[in-house]
Amino acid sequence: MKKILLGATLFAVFSFTSNAQTEKGGWLIGASTNLSFTSTSFDGSDDSVNEFDVTLSAGSFIADNLVIGLNMNYNSVSDSFDKQTTSLVGPFFRYYAEGTFFLGASYLLGTTKLGSGGTDFTFNGNYLGLEAGYPIWVAENIAIEPSLNYAIGGGDFDGSSAIGINIGFGLYFQ
Template sequence: MKKVILIANLIAIIGCAEAQTDRGSWLLGASSSFGYSSTSYDAVQIENASNFNLEVSAGFFLIENLAAGLNIGYDKTKQGFDGNTTSLFGPFVRYYVKGVFFLGTSYAAASREEIFASAGETKKFGFLAFEAGCPIWIVDNVAIEPSLNYGIASGDDIVNSKTFGLNVGFSVYF
């Protein structure tokens, strides 16, 4: 019975939560995907990858519930005996629906350096990403933000790369 009451209270709190998503507010956040992601390439068969990434973002609410800002990211991937590190930088837009869930998109200019198989080789590409998530409000202006993400990359030696994953973020709104 205690578990049922606890779950009902959590649902009520999440459903009633209103974030600091008013026009003129700021958003600072960090997110990461941990462990394993599955990536498919149209042109080449490559093993699945273990992956770590960290992305930091800062945004401004242009109107109520609509934030725009910049992302800076770092990604390290290992595929079998090969791997690479990637740096990303670019704009994002995120729309909040009553503080209960959000939808967003971003574009990043990226630079990838091969770190195991062919050290020193750098490739440049673009990365278009889409996200959908649900902020879990800890207090009025702090949230843990799990989200599903889908991304498409193209550029130097990258032919139609697609990525799907789960990220966990942490954001402060003020």
């Protein structure tokens, strides 16, 4: 019986602490990434592919558990032959279910520049993104935010889509 009461008390305290950070009037500043590095060998020669991806976010809680803000994303992929960079910016919203699990959406506009064999190409387009994640509160206003993400492209990015797992870091201010 004592274990049940202790568990219920800890759950209630955790839920209150988490929810307190997602109240109306608060702010969210965050960053997320899906850093990756791949090294591949072709016929005995080594070639490496490097990818760097970061998204910076800032938003305001316009209602309890609902934040609206701006995302900025930068992605770079390069190997020994090509380099591709993508810069995107646009609005996002995120809804927190009782300050714990979150669902979100974003709309990003931007440009991809591809350098291949001395020739540069530029593509303009947009992405509609969806996310679902869980803030792991490591301090009263700091969370690690793993999320599952899906994006579908439009404009010059039409026909492209991506699914992935990101790791984010969020600072919550009241």
